[in-house]
Amino acid sequence: xxxxxxxxxxxxxxxxxxxxxxxxxxxxxxxxxxxxxxxxxxxxxxxxxxxxxxxxxxxxxxxxxxxxxxxxxxxxxxxxxxxxxxxxxxxxxxxxxxxxxxxxxxxxxxxxxxxxxxxxxxxxxxxxxxxxxxxxxxxxxxxxxxxxxxxxxxxxxxxxxxxxxxxxxxxxxxxxxxxxxxxxxxxxxxxxxxxxxxxxxxxxxxxxxxxxxxxxxxxxxxxxxxxxxxxxxxxxxxxxxxxxxxxxxxxxxxxxxxxxxxxxxxxxxxxxxxxxxxxxxxxxxxxxxxxxxxxxxxxxxxxxxxxxxxxxxxxxxxxxxxxxxxxxxxxxxxxxxxxxxxxxxxxxxxxxxxxxxxxxxxxxxxxxxxxxxxxxxxxxxxxxxxxxxxxxxxxxxxxxxxxxxxxxxxx
Amino acid sequence: xxxxxxxxxxxxxxxxxxxxxxxxxxxxxxxxxxxxxxxxxxxxxxxxxxxxxxxxxxxxxxxxxxxxxxxxxxxxxxxxxxxxxxxxxxxxxxxxxxxxxxxxxxxxxxxxxxxxxxxxxxxxxxxxxxxxxxxxxxxxxxxxxxxxxxxx
Numbered sequence: 001x002x003x004x005x006x007x008x009x010x011x012x013x014x015x016x017x018x019x020x021x022x023x024x025x026x027x028x029x030x031x032x033x034x035x036x037x038x039x040x041x042x043x044x045x046x047x048x049x050x051x052x053x054x055x056x057x058x059x060x061x062x063x064x065x066x067x068x069x070x071x072x073x074x075x076x077x078x079x080x081x082x083x084x085x086x087x088x089x090x091x092x093x094x095x096x097x098x099x100x101x102x103x104x105x106x107x108x109x110x111x112x113x114x115x116x117x118x119x120x121x122x123x124x125x126x127x128x129x130x131x132x133x134x135x136x137x138x139x140x141x142x143x144x145x146x147x148x149x150x151x152x153x154x155x156x157x158x159x160x161x162x163x164x165x166x167x168x169x170x171x172x173x174x175x176x177x178x179x180x181x182x183x184x185x186x187x188x189x190x191x192x193x194x195x196x197x198x199x200x201x202x203x204x205x206x207x208x209x210x211x212x213x214x215x216x217x218x219x220x221x222x223x224x225x226x227x228x229x230x231x232x233x234x235x236x237x238x239x240x241x242x243x244x245x246x247x248x249x250x251x252x253x254x255x256x257x258x259x260x261x262x263x264x265x266x267x268x269x270x271x272x273x274x275x276x277x278x279x280x281x282x283x284x285x286x287x288x289x290x291x292x293x294x295x296x297x298x299x300x301x302x303x304x305x306x307x308x309x310x311x312x313x314x315x316x317x318x319x320x321x322x323x324x325x326x327x328x329x330x331x332x333x334x335x336x337x338x339x340x341x342x343x344x345x346x347x348x349x350x351x352x353x354x355x356x357x358x359x360x361x362x363x364x365x366x367x368x369x370x371x372x373x374x375x376x377x378x379x380x381x382x383x384x385x386x387x388x389x390x391x392x393x394x395x396x397x398x399x400x401x402x403x404x405x406x407x408x409x410x411x
Numbered sequence: 412x413x414x415x416x417x418x419x420x421x422x423x424x425x426x427x428x429x430x431x432x433x434x435x436x437x438x439x440x441x442x443x444x445x446x447x448x449x450x451x452x453x454x455x456x457x458x459x460x461x462x463x464x465x466x467x468x469x470x471x472x473x474x475x476x477x478x479x480x481x482x483x484x485x486x487x488x489x490x491x492x493x494x495x496x497x498x499x500x501x502x503x504x505x506x507x508x509x510x511x512x513x514x515x516x517x518x519x520x521x522x523x524x525x526x527x528x529x530x531x532x533x534x535x536x537x538x539x540x541x542x543x544x545x546x547x548x549x550x551x552x553x554x555x556x557x558x559x560x561x562x563x
Contacts, residue, residue, distance in 0.1 A: 352433065
Protein backbone atom coordinates (compact mmCIF):
# COMPACT_ATOMS: atom_id res chain seq x y z
CA UNK A 1 0.00 0.00 0.00
CA UNK A 2 1.26 3.43 -0.86
CA UNK A 3 2.16 5.90 1.80
CA UNK A 4 -0.46 8.31 0.56
CA UNK A 5 -3.26 5.80 0.96
CA UNK A 6 -2.10 5.01 4.45
CA UNK A 7 -2.08 8.69 5.32
CA UNK A 8 -5.57 9.02 3.95
CA UNK A 9 -6.74 6.07 6.01
CA UNK A 10 -5.18 7.52 9.14
CA UNK A 11 -6.97 10.80 8.55
CA UNK A 12 -10.30 9.17 7.92
CA UNK A 13 -12.67 10.14 10.76
CA UNK A 14 -13.97 6.58 11.13
CA UNK A 15 -10.47 5.23 11.80
CA UNK A 16 -9.78 7.80 14.49
CA UNK A 17 -13.19 7.18 16.05
CA UNK A 18 -12.62 3.43 16.02
CA UNK A 19 -9.28 3.85 17.76
CA UNK A 20 -10.95 5.99 20.38
CA UNK A 21 -13.74 3.46 20.85
CA UNK A 22 -11.25 0.63 21.31
CA UNK A 23 -9.27 2.64 23.85
CA UNK A 24 -12.38 3.65 25.80
CA UNK A 25 -13.72 0.09 25.81
CA UNK A 26 -10.42 -1.40 26.96
CA UNK A 27 -9.91 1.17 29.69
CA UNK A 28 -13.53 0.90 30.75
CA UNK A 29 -13.46 -2.89 31.10
CA UNK A 30 -10.25 -2.64 33.10
CA UNK A 31 -11.73 0.06 35.31
CA UNK A 32 -14.88 -2.00 35.83
CA UNK A 33 -12.88 -5.10 36.76
CA UNK A 34 -10.81 -3.17 39.27
CA UNK A 35 -13.90 -1.36 40.53
CA UNK A 36 -15.08 -4.74 41.79
CA UNK A 37 -11.73 -5.17 43.54
CA UNK A 38 -11.95 -1.65 44.97
CA UNK A 39 -15.47 -2.28 46.20
CA UNK A 40 -14.48 -5.52 47.91
CA UNK A 41 -11.49 -3.83 49.52
CA UNK A 42 -13.28 -0.70 50.74
CA UNK A 43 -16.25 -2.71 51.94
CA UNK A 44 -13.86 -5.01 53.80
CA UNK A 45 -12.04 -2.15 55.47
CA UNK A 46 -15.32 -0.59 56.54
CA UNK A 47 -16.25 -3.93 58.10
CA UNK A 48 -12.87 -4.34 59.89
CA UNK A 49 -11.76 -7.03 57.40
CA UNK A 50 -8.99 -7.14 54.83
CA UNK A 51 -10.78 -8.29 51.68
CA UNK A 52 -9.01 -10.24 48.92
CA UNK A 53 -5.39 -10.81 49.92
CA UNK A 54 -4.31 -14.12 48.45
CA UNK A 55 -4.23 -13.69 44.66
CA UNK A 56 -1.26 -11.51 43.87
CA UNK A 57 0.11 -8.85 46.20
CA UNK A 58 -2.77 -7.49 48.28
CA UNK A 59 -5.13 -9.50 46.08
CA UNK A 60 -4.43 -7.26 43.09
CA UNK A 61 -4.85 -10.11 40.59
CA UNK A 62 -8.23 -11.13 42.04
CA UNK A 63 -10.36 -9.53 39.27
CA UNK A 64 -8.38 -11.39 36.61
CA UNK A 65 -8.72 -14.68 38.49
CA UNK A 66 -12.47 -14.08 38.87
CA UNK A 67 -12.86 -13.32 35.18
CA UNK A 68 -10.96 -16.47 34.19
CA UNK A 69 -13.04 -18.54 36.58
CA UNK A 70 -16.29 -17.20 35.12
CA UNK A 71 -15.02 -17.88 31.59
CA UNK A 72 -14.26 -21.49 32.41
CA UNK A 73 -17.50 -22.20 34.26
CA UNK A 74 -20.34 -24.12 32.69
CA UNK A 75 -22.93 -21.96 30.99
CA UNK A 76 -26.20 -23.45 32.23
CA UNK A 77 -29.46 -22.66 30.46
CA UNK A 78 -32.60 -23.79 32.31
CA UNK A 79 -34.56 -26.44 30.43
CA UNK A 80 -37.86 -24.55 30.30
CA UNK A 81 -36.28 -21.16 29.69
CA UNK A 82 -37.08 -19.03 26.67
CA UNK A 83 -33.78 -19.80 24.99
CA UNK A 84 -33.41 -16.94 22.55
CA UNK A 85 -34.43 -14.26 25.01
CA UNK A 86 -32.36 -15.85 27.76
CA UNK A 87 -29.25 -15.67 25.60
CA UNK A 88 -29.98 -12.17 24.39
CA UNK A 89 -30.83 -10.46 27.69
CA UNK A 90 -27.34 -10.04 29.21
CA UNK A 91 -26.05 -8.84 25.85
CA UNK A 92 -28.69 -6.09 25.82
CA UNK A 93 -27.61 -5.07 29.32
CA UNK A 94 -23.92 -4.82 28.55
CA UNK A 95 -24.34 -3.18 25.13
CA UNK A 96 -26.63 -0.52 26.55
CA UNK A 97 -24.25 0.12 29.44
CA UNK A 98 -21.12 0.37 27.30
CA UNK A 99 -22.43 2.25 24.26
CA UNK A 100 -23.52 5.25 26.31
CA UNK A 101 -19.90 6.09 27.02
CA UNK A 102 -19.60 7.25 23.42
CA UNK A 103 -21.28 10.51 24.32
CA UNK A 104 -19.45 11.15 27.60
CA UNK A 105 -16.75 13.84 27.34
CA UNK A 106 -13.76 12.62 29.34
CA UNK A 107 -11.79 15.77 28.68
CA UNK A 108 -11.73 18.87 26.53
CA UNK A 109 -11.14 18.69 22.77
CA UNK A 110 -10.63 15.22 21.34
CA UNK A 111 -11.40 13.35 24.56
CA UNK A 112 -14.95 12.51 23.47
CA UNK A 113 -15.92 9.88 20.91
CA UNK A 114 -18.81 11.88 19.50
CA UNK A 115 -20.75 14.85 20.67
CA UNK A 116 -24.30 14.87 19.28
CA UNK A 117 -26.30 18.01 19.91
CA UNK A 118 -28.86 15.85 21.72
CA UNK A 119 -26.13 14.33 23.94
CA UNK A 120 -27.94 14.00 27.24
CA UNK A 121 -31.08 12.73 25.51
CA UNK A 122 -29.00 10.03 23.80
CA UNK A 123 -27.41 9.10 27.11
CA UNK A 124 -30.72 8.81 28.95
CA UNK A 125 -32.37 6.92 26.09
CA UNK A 126 -29.67 4.29 25.64
CA UNK A 127 -29.04 3.78 29.34
CA UNK A 128 -32.77 3.21 29.84
CA UNK A 129 -32.62 0.40 27.28
CA UNK A 130 -30.44 -1.52 29.74
CA UNK A 131 -33.56 -2.15 31.82
CA UNK A 132 -34.78 -4.45 29.05
CA UNK A 133 -31.81 -6.70 29.70
CA UNK A 134 -32.84 -7.10 33.34
CA UNK A 135 -36.54 -7.47 32.56
CA UNK A 136 -36.13 -9.98 29.74
CA UNK A 137 -33.49 -11.94 31.64
CA UNK A 138 -35.75 -12.33 34.64
CA UNK A 139 -38.73 -13.28 32.54
CA UNK A 140 -36.91 -15.69 30.23
CA UNK A 141 -35.41 -17.67 33.12
CA UNK A 142 -38.84 -19.20 33.83
CA UNK A 143 -38.17 -19.22 37.54
CA UNK A 144 -39.74 -17.52 40.55
CA UNK A 145 -36.90 -15.49 41.98
CA UNK A 146 -35.70 -13.95 38.71
CA UNK A 147 -39.30 -13.11 37.85
CA UNK A 148 -39.83 -11.32 41.17
CA UNK A 149 -36.49 -9.58 40.80
CA UNK A 150 -37.22 -8.28 37.35
CA UNK A 151 -40.73 -7.14 38.33
CA UNK A 152 -39.26 -5.17 41.19
CA UNK A 153 -36.61 -3.85 38.88
CA UNK A 154 -39.16 -2.62 36.38
CA UNK A 155 -41.18 -0.80 39.02
CA UNK A 156 -38.11 0.68 40.66
CA UNK A 157 -36.32 1.81 37.52
CA UNK A 158 -39.41 3.40 36.02
CA UNK A 159 -40.23 5.38 39.15
CA UNK A 160 -36.68 6.58 39.68
CA UNK A 161 -36.00 7.29 36.02
CA UNK A 162 -38.70 9.98 36.22
CA UNK A 163 -37.06 11.72 39.17
CA UNK A 164 -33.61 11.52 37.58
CA UNK A 165 -34.92 12.86 34.28
CA UNK A 166 -36.62 15.83 35.90
CA UNK A 167 -33.50 16.56 37.95
CA UNK A 168 -31.48 16.63 34.73
CA UNK A 169 -33.88 19.09 33.12
CA UNK A 170 -32.92 21.65 35.77
CA UNK A 171 -29.35 21.54 34.48
CA UNK A 172 -30.54 21.81 30.89
CA UNK A 173 -32.45 25.01 31.74
CA UNK A 174 -29.28 26.56 33.13
CA UNK A 175 -26.99 25.53 30.30
CA UNK A 176 -29.46 26.01 27.40
CA UNK A 177 -28.06 22.97 25.63
CA UNK A 178 -28.42 19.21 25.43
CA UNK A 179 -24.86 18.59 24.27
CA UNK A 180 -22.67 17.13 27.00
CA UNK A 181 -19.62 19.11 25.84
CA UNK A 182 -21.66 22.30 25.69
CA UNK A 183 -22.96 21.76 29.23
CA UNK A 184 -19.39 21.61 30.54
CA UNK A 185 -18.42 24.67 28.49
CA UNK A 186 -21.31 26.57 30.04
CA UNK A 187 -20.05 25.69 33.50
CA UNK A 188 -16.63 27.00 32.49
CA UNK A 189 -18.17 30.27 31.30
CA UNK A 190 -20.14 30.64 34.51
CA UNK A 191 -17.02 29.97 36.57
CA UNK A 192 -18.65 27.48 38.90
CA UNK A 193 -20.14 24.05 38.70
CA UNK A 194 -23.82 23.41 38.21
CA UNK A 195 -24.01 21.74 41.61
CA UNK A 196 -23.85 25.20 43.23
CA UNK A 197 -26.91 26.33 41.28
CA UNK A 198 -28.66 22.94 41.42
CA UNK A 199 -27.88 21.38 44.80
CA UNK A 200 -31.33 19.83 45.10
CA UNK A 201 -31.17 18.49 41.57
CA UNK A 202 -27.78 16.96 42.32
CA UNK A 203 -29.01 15.20 45.45
CA UNK A 204 -32.13 13.92 43.67
CA UNK A 205 -30.05 12.71 40.73
CA UNK A 206 -27.56 10.92 42.96
CA UNK A 207 -30.26 9.13 44.96
CA UNK A 208 -32.08 8.15 41.78
CA UNK A 209 -28.75 7.08 40.33
CA UNK A 210 -28.15 4.70 43.21
CA UNK A 211 -31.63 3.29 42.64
CA UNK A 212 -31.10 2.96 38.89
CA UNK A 213 -27.89 0.99 39.29
CA UNK A 214 -29.65 -1.42 41.69
CA UNK A 215 -27.24 -0.63 44.49
CA UNK A 216 -27.72 -0.48 48.22
CA UNK A 217 -29.92 0.75 49.78
CA UNK A 218 -32.09 0.24 46.67
CA UNK A 219 -30.84 -3.19 45.63
CA UNK A 220 -34.24 -4.85 45.75
CA UNK A 221 -34.06 -6.40 42.25
CA UNK A 222 -31.09 -8.53 43.28
CA UNK A 223 -31.54 -8.65 47.03
CA UNK A 224 -29.35 -11.61 47.96
CA UNK A 225 -31.07 -12.24 51.25
CA UNK A 226 -34.55 -12.22 49.74
CA UNK A 227 -34.29 -13.32 46.12
CA UNK A 228 -31.02 -15.27 45.98
CA UNK A 229 -29.65 -12.92 43.38
CA UNK A 230 -32.84 -11.64 41.76
CA UNK A 231 -32.97 -11.39 38.00
CA UNK A 232 -29.62 -13.15 37.44
CA UNK A 233 -30.30 -16.16 39.69
CA UNK A 234 -30.44 -18.60 36.76
CA UNK A 235 -27.43 -17.13 34.97
CA UNK A 236 -24.02 -18.70 35.33
CA UNK A 237 -20.61 -18.53 33.77
CA UNK A 238 -19.87 -15.72 31.41
CA UNK A 239 -23.47 -14.62 30.95
CA UNK A 240 -23.53 -13.82 34.63
CA UNK A 241 -20.25 -11.98 34.18
CA UNK A 242 -21.87 -9.87 31.47
CA UNK A 243 -24.64 -8.84 33.87
CA UNK A 244 -22.04 -8.12 36.51
CA UNK A 245 -19.97 -6.02 34.12
CA UNK A 246 -23.09 -4.17 33.00
CA UNK A 247 -24.00 -3.33 36.57
CA UNK A 248 -20.60 -1.90 37.36
CA UNK A 249 -20.36 -0.14 34.00
CA UNK A 250 -23.69 1.45 34.87
CA UNK A 251 -22.22 2.65 38.13
CA UNK A 252 -19.35 4.28 36.27
CA UNK A 253 -21.85 5.68 33.79
CA UNK A 254 -24.12 7.26 36.40
CA UNK A 255 -21.06 8.79 38.07
CA UNK A 256 -19.79 10.12 34.73
CA UNK A 257 -23.14 11.70 33.92
CA UNK A 258 -23.34 13.24 37.39
CA UNK A 259 -19.81 14.61 37.00
CA UNK A 260 -20.53 16.04 33.55
CA UNK A 261 -23.87 17.60 34.44
CA UNK A 262 -23.30 18.77 37.99
CA UNK A 263 -19.61 18.67 38.89
CA UNK A 264 -18.08 20.44 35.93
CA UNK A 265 -16.91 17.48 33.89
CA UNK A 266 -13.22 17.86 33.09
CA UNK A 267 -12.89 21.28 34.78
CA UNK A 268 -10.73 21.69 37.84
CA UNK A 269 -12.36 23.20 40.94
CA UNK A 270 -13.09 26.92 40.40
CA UNK A 271 -11.79 26.87 36.80
CA UNK A 272 -11.67 30.64 36.35
CA UNK A 273 -9.89 31.70 39.53
CA UNK A 274 -6.26 32.42 38.57
CA UNK A 275 -5.05 32.13 42.17
CA UNK A 276 -5.91 28.43 42.10
CA UNK A 277 -3.89 27.76 38.93
CA UNK A 278 -1.41 25.75 41.01
CA UNK A 279 -4.12 23.07 41.04
CA UNK A 280 -3.12 22.38 37.43
CA UNK A 281 -0.08 20.60 38.84
CA UNK A 282 -2.25 18.18 40.79
CA UNK A 283 -1.73 15.15 38.46
CA UNK A 284 2.06 14.79 39.05
CA UNK A 285 1.63 15.64 42.73
CA UNK A 286 -1.04 12.98 43.14
CA UNK A 287 1.18 10.44 41.36
CA UNK A 288 4.11 11.27 43.64
CA UNK A 289 1.76 10.91 46.60
CA UNK A 290 0.58 7.56 45.29
CA UNK A 291 4.16 6.36 44.92
CA UNK A 292 5.03 7.47 48.47
CA UNK A 293 1.92 5.67 49.73
CA UNK A 294 2.75 2.50 47.81
CA UNK A 295 6.36 2.52 48.99
CA UNK A 296 5.48 3.32 52.61
CA UNK A 297 2.91 0.56 52.91
CA UNK A 298 4.17 -1.95 50.35
CA UNK A 299 7.72 -2.20 51.63
CA UNK A 300 6.41 -3.26 55.04
CA UNK A 301 5.12 -6.48 53.49
CA UNK A 302 6.59 -9.68 54.88
CA UNK A 303 6.77 -11.40 51.50
CA UNK A 304 9.83 -10.65 49.42
CA UNK A 305 8.00 -10.87 46.09
CA UNK A 306 5.45 -8.35 47.28
CA UNK A 307 8.14 -5.95 48.44
CA UNK A 308 9.70 -6.12 44.97
CA UNK A 309 6.31 -5.61 43.30
CA UNK A 310 5.47 -2.56 45.40
CA UNK A 311 8.93 -1.08 44.93
CA UNK A 312 8.45 -1.44 41.18
CA UNK A 313 4.98 0.08 41.37
CA UNK A 314 6.26 3.03 43.40
CA UNK A 315 9.08 3.68 40.93
CA UNK A 316 6.60 3.40 38.04
CA UNK A 317 4.38 6.00 39.70
CA UNK A 318 7.40 8.29 40.10
CA UNK A 319 8.36 7.89 36.43
CA UNK A 320 4.75 8.54 35.40
CA UNK A 321 4.73 11.63 37.60
CA UNK A 322 7.85 12.82 35.78
CA UNK A 323 6.26 12.20 32.38
CA UNK A 324 3.02 13.87 33.40
CA UNK A 325 4.87 16.92 34.71
CA UNK A 326 5.97 17.74 31.12
CA UNK A 327 3.90 20.78 30.07
CA UNK A 328 2.66 19.19 26.81
CA UNK A 329 1.38 16.03 28.45
CA UNK A 330 0.10 17.92 31.47
CA UNK A 331 -2.11 20.02 29.23
CA UNK A 332 -3.30 16.90 27.42
CA UNK A 333 -4.35 14.88 30.45
CA UNK A 334 -5.39 17.76 32.71
CA UNK A 335 -9.10 17.38 31.94
CA UNK A 336 -9.11 13.60 32.05
CA UNK A 337 -7.39 13.66 35.41
CA UNK A 338 -10.03 15.85 37.04
CA UNK A 339 -12.81 13.85 35.39
CA UNK A 340 -11.40 10.60 36.76
CA UNK A 341 -10.87 12.04 40.23
CA UNK A 342 -14.49 13.18 40.43
CA UNK A 343 -15.83 9.91 39.04
CA UNK A 344 -13.75 7.97 41.55
CA UNK A 345 -15.06 10.08 44.42
CA UNK A 346 -18.65 9.39 43.40
CA UNK A 347 -17.93 5.69 42.96
CA UNK A 348 -16.41 5.69 46.42
CA UNK A 349 -19.63 7.21 47.72
CA UNK A 350 -21.60 4.40 46.04
CA UNK A 351 -19.49 1.80 47.85
CA UNK A 352 -19.69 3.81 51.06
CA UNK A 353 -23.50 3.73 50.91
CA UNK A 354 -23.40 -0.01 50.44
CA UNK A 355 -21.34 -0.42 53.60
CA UNK A 356 -23.64 1.87 55.58
CA UNK A 357 -27.30 1.68 54.64
CA UNK A 358 -29.65 -1.27 55.08
CA UNK A 359 -32.01 -2.14 52.24
CA UNK A 360 -35.36 -0.37 51.96
CA UNK A 361 -38.58 -2.30 52.05
CA UNK A 362 -40.50 -2.39 48.78
CA UNK A 363 -43.27 0.00 49.92
CA UNK A 364 -40.68 2.37 51.39
CA UNK A 365 -38.87 2.36 48.09
CA UNK A 366 -42.03 3.31 46.22
CA UNK A 367 -42.87 5.94 48.83
CA UNK A 368 -39.49 7.59 48.51
CA UNK A 369 -39.71 7.51 44.74
CA UNK A 370 -43.19 8.84 44.18
CA UNK A 371 -43.99 10.82 47.32
CA UNK A 372 -40.65 12.54 47.86
CA UNK A 373 -38.22 12.32 44.95
CA UNK A 374 -40.56 13.26 42.11
CA UNK A 375 -42.26 16.18 43.93
CA UNK A 376 -38.88 17.51 45.06
CA UNK A 377 -37.50 17.21 41.53
CA UNK A 378 -40.59 18.95 40.12
CA UNK A 379 -40.35 21.77 42.67
CA UNK A 380 -36.68 22.17 41.82
CA UNK A 381 -37.54 22.32 38.13
CA UNK A 382 -40.24 24.98 38.64
CA UNK A 383 -38.00 27.13 40.83
CA UNK A 384 -35.16 26.81 38.34
CA UNK A 385 -37.42 27.67 35.41
CA UNK A 386 -38.89 30.74 37.10
CA UNK A 387 -35.55 31.92 38.41
CA UNK A 388 -33.72 31.50 35.11
CA UNK A 389 -36.54 33.26 33.26
CA UNK A 390 -36.44 36.08 35.79
CA UNK A 391 -32.67 36.38 35.67
CA UNK A 392 -32.33 36.33 31.89
CA UNK A 393 -35.28 38.60 31.10
CA UNK A 394 -36.18 40.59 34.20
CA UNK A 395 -38.40 43.04 32.35
CA UNK A 396 -40.35 40.39 30.54
CA UNK A 397 -40.87 38.58 33.79
CA UNK A 398 -42.26 41.67 35.46
CA UNK A 399 -44.54 42.43 32.50
CA UNK A 400 -45.84 38.90 32.35
CA UNK A 401 -46.53 38.94 36.06
CA UNK A 402 -48.15 42.40 35.97
CA UNK A 403 -51.66 41.51 34.78
CA UNK A 404 -51.79 38.71 37.29
CA UNK A 405 -50.76 41.06 40.13
CA UNK A 406 -53.22 43.75 38.98
CA UNK A 407 -56.06 41.31 38.69
CA UNK A 408 -55.38 40.19 42.24
CA UNK A 409 -55.31 43.78 43.48
CA UNK A 410 -58.40 45.19 41.74
CA UNK A 411 -60.70 42.27 41.18
CA UNK B 412 -43.01 16.19 65.41
CA UNK B 413 -40.88 19.00 66.73
CA UNK B 414 -39.07 21.30 64.33
CA UNK B 415 -35.69 19.92 65.35
CA UNK B 416 -36.76 16.37 64.61
CA UNK B 417 -38.30 17.49 61.33
CA UNK B 418 -35.11 19.20 60.21
CA UNK B 419 -33.10 16.13 61.19
CA UNK B 420 -35.24 14.07 58.88
CA UNK B 421 -35.21 16.50 55.99
CA UNK B 422 -31.43 16.85 55.98
CA UNK B 423 -30.91 13.09 56.56
CA UNK B 424 -28.68 13.72 59.58
CA UNK B 425 -28.97 10.15 60.82
CA UNK B 426 -27.72 8.85 57.50
CA UNK B 427 -24.69 11.13 57.69
CA UNK B 428 -24.02 9.88 61.20
CA UNK B 429 -23.97 6.34 59.87
CA UNK B 430 -21.71 7.34 57.00
CA UNK B 431 -19.26 8.92 59.43
CA UNK B 432 -19.15 5.76 61.49
CA UNK B 433 -18.43 3.46 58.55
CA UNK B 434 -15.85 5.93 57.25
CA UNK B 435 -13.98 5.92 60.54
CA UNK B 436 -13.75 2.13 60.45
CA UNK B 437 -11.52 2.27 57.39
CA UNK B 438 -8.43 3.17 59.43
CA UNK B 439 -5.94 0.31 59.22
CA UNK B 440 -5.80 -0.05 63.00
CA UNK B 441 -9.47 -1.06 63.03
CA UNK B 442 -8.79 -4.11 60.88
CA UNK B 443 -9.36 -7.22 62.93
CA UNK B 444 -8.35 -9.95 60.46
CA UNK B 445 -5.18 -11.95 61.09
CA UNK B 446 -3.49 -13.41 58.02
CA UNK B 447 -3.11 -16.71 59.77
CA UNK B 448 -0.44 -18.77 58.04
CA UNK B 449 1.63 -15.66 57.35
CA UNK B 450 1.28 -14.12 60.78
CA UNK B 451 0.63 -16.33 63.82
CA UNK B 452 -1.32 -14.79 66.65
CA UNK B 453 0.57 -14.42 69.94
CA UNK B 454 -0.96 -16.67 72.62
CA UNK B 455 -0.99 -16.01 76.34
CA UNK B 456 2.12 -16.93 78.31
CA UNK B 457 0.22 -19.43 80.45
CA UNK B 458 -1.39 -21.04 77.39
CA UNK B 459 -1.21 -24.85 77.60
CA UNK B 460 -0.49 -26.26 74.16
CA UNK B 461 1.66 -29.02 72.74
CA UNK B 462 3.70 -30.95 75.35
CA UNK B 463 7.47 -30.91 75.21
CA UNK B 464 10.09 -33.04 76.90
CA UNK B 465 12.95 -30.71 77.78
CA UNK B 466 16.62 -31.54 77.47
CA UNK B 467 19.50 -29.97 79.33
CA UNK B 468 20.52 -26.92 77.29
CA UNK B 469 24.25 -27.71 77.54
CA UNK B 470 24.66 -31.46 77.72
CA UNK B 471 21.60 -32.23 75.62
CA UNK B 472 20.62 -35.04 77.99
CA UNK B 473 16.98 -35.38 78.83
CA UNK B 474 15.83 -33.77 82.05
CA UNK B 475 13.31 -36.55 82.63
CA UNK B 476 14.28 -38.81 85.53
CA UNK B 477 11.69 -41.43 84.69
CA UNK B 478 9.83 -41.08 87.99
CA UNK B 479 6.43 -41.82 86.36
CA UNK B 480 4.71 -39.08 88.43
CA UNK B 481 3.26 -37.44 85.33
CA UNK B 482 1.71 -40.69 84.22
CA UNK B 483 0.17 -41.09 87.66
CA UNK B 484 -1.11 -37.52 87.71
CA UNK B 485 -2.73 -37.74 84.29
CA UNK B 486 -6.53 -38.03 84.60
CA UNK B 487 -6.69 -39.65 81.17
CA UNK B 488 -3.81 -42.08 81.70
CA UNK B 489 -2.37 -41.13 78.36
CA UNK B 490 1.31 -40.97 79.36
CA UNK B 491 3.47 -44.07 79.30
CA UNK B 492 6.98 -43.79 80.70
CA UNK B 493 9.43 -46.55 79.86
CA UNK B 494 12.60 -46.84 81.95
CA UNK B 495 15.46 -49.22 82.41
CA UNK B 496 18.01 -49.70 85.21
CA UNK B 497 21.54 -48.67 84.48
CA UNK B 498 24.37 -50.90 85.85
CA UNK B 499 24.67 -48.56 88.83
CA UNK B 500 20.95 -49.12 89.63
CA UNK B 501 19.78 -45.75 88.43
CA UNK B 502 16.58 -45.28 86.42
CA UNK B 503 17.10 -44.14 82.90
CA UNK B 504 14.41 -43.01 80.43
CA UNK B 505 14.00 -45.17 77.35
CA UNK B 506 10.59 -44.42 75.87
CA UNK B 507 7.97 -41.78 76.55
CA UNK B 508 4.60 -41.81 74.73
CA UNK B 509 2.02 -39.09 75.02
CA UNK B 510 -1.40 -39.59 73.34
CA UNK B 511 -2.43 -36.09 72.25
CA UNK B 512 -5.79 -37.30 70.97
CA UNK B 513 -6.94 -37.95 74.51
CA UNK B 514 -5.22 -34.99 76.14
CA UNK B 515 -7.38 -32.21 77.57
CA UNK B 516 -4.40 -29.95 78.29
CA UNK B 517 -5.17 -29.71 82.01
CA UNK B 518 -1.48 -29.34 82.83
CA UNK B 519 -1.51 -31.70 85.82
CA UNK B 520 1.44 -33.64 84.37
CA UNK B 521 3.40 -30.41 84.13
CA UNK B 522 2.65 -29.67 87.80
CA UNK B 523 3.54 -33.16 88.92
CA UNK B 524 6.94 -33.14 87.22
CA UNK B 525 9.64 -32.74 89.91
CA UNK B 526 12.13 -31.36 87.42
CA UNK B 527 11.52 -29.01 84.48
CA UNK B 528 11.23 -31.92 82.10
CA UNK B 529 7.60 -32.03 80.93
CA UNK B 530 6.13 -28.73 79.84
CA UNK B 531 3.04 -27.62 77.92
CA UNK B 532 4.26 -25.06 75.40
CA UNK B 533 2.48 -22.33 73.46
CA UNK B 534 2.47 -24.26 70.19
CA UNK B 535 -1.13 -24.76 69.13
CA UNK B 536 -0.90 -26.30 65.65
CA UNK B 537 -1.68 -29.93 66.39
CA UNK B 538 -3.84 -31.15 63.52
CA UNK B 539 -2.94 -34.50 61.98
CA UNK B 540 -4.13 -36.65 59.12
CA UNK B 541 -4.44 -39.80 61.31
CA UNK B 542 -5.13 -40.71 64.91
CA UNK B 543 -1.78 -42.52 65.00
CA UNK B 544 -0.07 -39.25 64.22
CA UNK B 545 -1.40 -37.83 67.47
CA UNK B 546 0.47 -40.38 69.59
CA UNK B 547 3.80 -38.71 70.17
CA UNK B 548 6.89 -40.68 70.95
CA UNK B 549 9.92 -39.45 72.82
CA UNK B 550 11.63 -38.00 69.74
CA UNK B 551 8.52 -36.05 68.72
CA UNK B 552 8.10 -34.75 72.26
CA UNK B 553 11.67 -33.51 72.36
CA UNK B 554 11.63 -31.70 69.04
CA UNK B 555 8.08 -30.32 69.34
CA UNK B 556 5.49 -29.98 66.58
CA UNK B 557 6.76 -28.68 63.26
CA UNK B 558 3.89 -27.09 61.36
CA UNK B 559 4.32 -26.32 57.68
CA UNK B 560 5.64 -22.84 57.13
CA UNK B 561 3.88 -21.26 54.16
CA UNK B 562 5.50 -18.66 52.02
CA UNK B 563 4.90 -17.06 48.68
